[in-house]
Amino acid sequence: xxxxxxWGRVREGxxxxxxxxxxxxxxxxxxxxxxxxxxxxxxxxxAFGTVFAAAENLRxxxxxDRFLFLRLFTVNVDPLPAFVGFLAFxxxxxxxxxTFDSVNGEFNRRTLSRILAQPIYRDALLFGxxxxxxxxxALVLTTIxxxxxxxxxxxxxxxxxxxxxxxxLWFLLxxxxxxxxxxxxxxxxxxxxxxxxxxxxxxxxVWLFFAVFWSMIANVLAxxxxxxxxxxxxxxxxxxxxxxxxSRISPITLYTEITLALLRPTVRAxxxxxxxxxxxxxxxxxxxxxxxxxxxWPQLTGLIAATVLLFALSYxxxxxxxxxx
Amino acid sequence: MEExxxxxxxxxxxxxxxxxxxxxxxxxxxxxVFGLLGxxxxxxxxxxxxxxxxxxxxxGSVRVLxxxxxxxxxxxxxxxxxxxxxxxxxxxxxGRENLIYIAKLNGLPRAEAFRRIDEAxxxxxxxxxxxxxxxxxxxxxxxxxxxxxVLIKRPALIIMDEPTxxxxxxxxxxxxxxxxxxxxxxxTLLLSSHLLHQVQTVCDRVGLFHRGRMVLEGTVEExxxxxxxxxxxxxxxxxxxxxxxxxSLRQLPEAKRVTRSGPDIYTVEGARxxxxxxxxxxVQAGGxxxxxxxxxxxxxxxxxxxxxxxxxxxxx
Ligand SMILES: Nc1ncnc2c1ncn2[C@@H]1O[C@H](COP(=O)(O)OP(=O)(O)O)[C@@H](O)[C@H]1O
Ligand SMILES: [Mg+2]
Numbered sequence: 001x002x003x004x005x006x007w008g009r010v011r012e013g014x015x016x017x018x019x020x021x022x023x024x025x026x027x028x029x030x031x032x033x034x035x036x037x038x039x040x041x042x043x044x045x046x047a048f049g050t051v052f053a054a055a056e057n058l059r060x061x062x063x064x065d066r067f068l069f070l071r072l073f074t075v076n077v078d079p080l081p082a083f084v085g086f087l088a089f090x091x092x093x094x095x096x097x098x099t100f101d102s103v104n105g106e107f108n109r110r111t112l113s114r115i116l117a118q119p120i121y122r123d124a125l126l127f128g129x130x131x132x133x134x135x136x137x138a139l140v141l142t143t144i145x146x147x148x149x150x151x152x153x154x155x156x157x158x159x160x161x162x163x164x165x166x167x168x169l170w171f172l173l174x175x176x177x178x179x180x181x182x183x184x185x186x187x188x189x190x191x192x193x194x195x196x197x198x199x200x201x202x203x204x205x206v207w208l209f210f211a212v213f214w215s216m217i218a219n220v221l222a223x224x225x226x227x228x229x230x231x232x233x234x235x236x237x238x239x240x241x242x243x244x245x246x247s248r249i250s251p252i253t254l255y256t257e258i259t260l261a262l263l264r265p266t267v268r269a270x271x272x273x274x275x276x277x278x279x280x281x282x283x284x285x286x287x288x289x290x291x292x293x294x295x296x297w298p299q300l301t302g303l304i305a306a307t308v309l310l311f312a313l314s315y316x317x318x319x320x321x322x323x324x325x
Numbered sequence: 326m327e328e329x330x331x332x333x334x335x336x337x338x339x340x341x342x343x344x345x346x347x348x349x350x351x352x353x354x355x356x357x358v359f360g361l362l363g364x365x366x367x368x369x370x371x372x373x374x375x376x377x378x379x380x381x382x383x384x385g386s387v388r389v390l391x392x393x394x395x396x397x398x399x400x401x402x403x404x405x406x407x408x409x410x411x412x413x414x415x416x417x418x419x420g421r422e423n424l425i426y427i428a429k430l431n432g433l434p435r436a437e438a439f440r441r442i443d444e445a446x447x448x449x450x451x452x453x454x455x456x457x458x459x460x461x462x463x464x465x466x467x468x469x470x471x472x473x474x475v476l477i478k479r480p481a482l483i484i485m486d487e488p489t490x491x492x493x494x495x496x497x498x499x500x501x502x503x504x505x506x507x508x509x510x511x512x513t514l515l516l517s518s519h520l521l522h523q524v525q526t527v528c529d530r531v532g533l534f535h536r537g538r539m540v541l542e543g544t545v546e547e548x549x550x551x552x553x554x555x556x557x558x559x560x561x562x563x564x565x566x567x568x569x570x571x572x573s574l575r576q577l578p579e580a581k582r583v584t585r586s587g588p589d590i591y592t593v594e595g596a597r598x599x600x601x602x603x604x605x606x607x608v609q610a611g612g613x614x615x616x617x618x619x620x621x622x623x624x625x626x627x628x629x630x631x632x633x634x635x636x637x638x639x640x641x
Binding site: 011012013017018021022024025109110111113114115116117118119120121322323324 | 409412471
């Protein structure tokens with residue numbers, strides 16, 4: 001491998017020449033592929049199951065809750081988890097399934113050098129593949145979103161309020177970004193590893209690590225760094241803050257917090273809350289949308305920043321690769 | 326200057342301390358077919374990658390169509406067609422769909438793209454199968470689709486890496502015919518191959534690669550003259566007194582070497598076609614001429630001979 005001297009050099013033409021051709025081709029591939037059919041089936045089934053159950057449950061409480069529609073997403077009826085719980089779990093898998101072979105797949109089909117011999121930069125190919133994945137995910141999620149609204153209208157028998165629509169649209173957007181970070185991760189591995197199977201495994205391993213182990217590790221770390229020596233309130237507080245801090249390294253935590261604040265307007269803060277902080281608050285009263293957004297702003301920008309970082313890393317790796325196939 | 330389509334100066338590529346291409350000075354003129362020949366691992370593909378800006382040279386400079394592929398990659402790639410070694414396509418798309426994608430990447434307007442695609446498919450003889458998935462194509466058809474693809478850009482230069490590799494003899498012959506056809510259109514071609522006898526029939530000039538260096542360069546005849554001191558062989562089948570016939574053939578002034586390769590078969594090597602002289606010599610020696618066959622200089626011979634000498638030099 002050699003370092004391309006493209007870095008820091010003034011290049012001819014736009015780096016995005018050919019970008020839309022790549023996006024169109026990749027999206028067409030996704031939307032006609034079998035892989036997409038399977039993913040769609042899974043997500044539609046879970047959406048239908050969870051939301052239908054939630055709607056049945058909520059029918060009895062119509063009129064008592066201002067944000068009934070939003071609860072369609074968050075209410076869980078045993079033994080099913082809530083729809084958002086499913087999404088936190090499924091979206092990474094869908095994102096990984098769409099992108100884990102995007103660069104190494106071209107390499108193995110021996111199409112990569114032929115494509116890069118066309119008058120485009122590598123930037124356009126990589127970014128085009130990423131965008132196509134993101135658009136595809138957005139398309140699928142929007143369909144599901146519409147489906148849920150339809151279902152809600154029919155089963156609950158009342159229309160959503162404007163605020164509910166806006167909040168759930170933000171939720172939709174956040175979910176797409178949440179998919180974006182996993183997509184960037186899988187893309188990175190598809191650049192790094194020649195074998196798509198290795199790339200898929202590596203991506204799944206990262207996902208599993210965060211989904212299963214990270215919350216335990218965050219707790220253990222917090223306990224090690226901020227032990228409860230005298231049982232003081234300050235110690236408890238410090239430990240819980242540390243634990244929250246560590247757990248927020250996981251995109252899953254960030255996403256969960258975002259969905260919580262958006263879909264449960266009564267949520268005012270995350271983590272341990274002291275009675276003094278509650279002074280002046282009317283418990284149980286919902287936050288206006290602006291306040292909820294302010295609450296999740298750091299999480300949302302964190303997700304996006306991590307995505308940009310991962311993408312930049314794949315870009316650097318891709319630029320440096322010698323394409324011999 | 327404009328006449329040179331490819332010009333390299335001391336072009337060098339190192340991987341660590343291994344030198345894959347060593348101070349290459351290559352010049353290809355407009356309209357010619359140039360063959361990069363050499364065994365596997367001699368640096369042909371690396372050279373091609375540097376010409377296309379797909380890998381960065383360690384040292385030296387490259388000019389393709391007067392441009393620097395590292396600085397003006399888009400202009401170079403818009404005019405140069407590249408068919409990689411074992412070219413791959415999207416198997417689930419049809420041949421035509423594969424070409425449409427390439428046309429879009431080249432920024433061709435729709436109508437123009439469709440016109441050029443039809444023309445290119447027709448040119449390589451794939452119009453009948455254009456709407457079948459590429460997964461159903463044979464090796465030879467893929468190679469042709471590769472040619473159709475590069476034709477869409479109306480290239481000034483086409484670079485093909487090992488174009489006949491893996492083709493059966495008939496498909497290879499057809500493909501070489503296609504190359505001649507392109508040459509007749511005034512397109513400059515650079516081909517690489519380790520199958521010397523196949524490409525020698527289409528190349529105007531060749532460069533022989535050995536361990537990253539271009540050790541010989543010129544037309545096939547020039548090389549044959551330089552290395553073999555000839556290269557034309559006449560196989561003579563004649564009945565009669567073997568001693569007398571061999572003696573008579575040896576006395577031909579331009580015969581470099583005469584050998585008896587069978588009971589009634591003699592081989593005469595020379596710098597040019599010596600069929601008529603050989604026939605006369607047989608008759609003069611009282612022999613009965615049965616057949617006369619000319620073997621033109623072969624790159625395989627040049628190559629084998631040259632490297633035998635190189636190895637001999639190294640040993641002594
Ligand atoms: N990335 C690389 N790292 C180290 N050596 C390489 C690399 N790529 C190619 N080579 C070596 O460079 C030499 C030339 O390779 P190549 O140009 O592909 O030869 P050819 O096309 O003539 O068969 C080979 O010996 C190969 O092993
Ligand atoms: Mg090669």
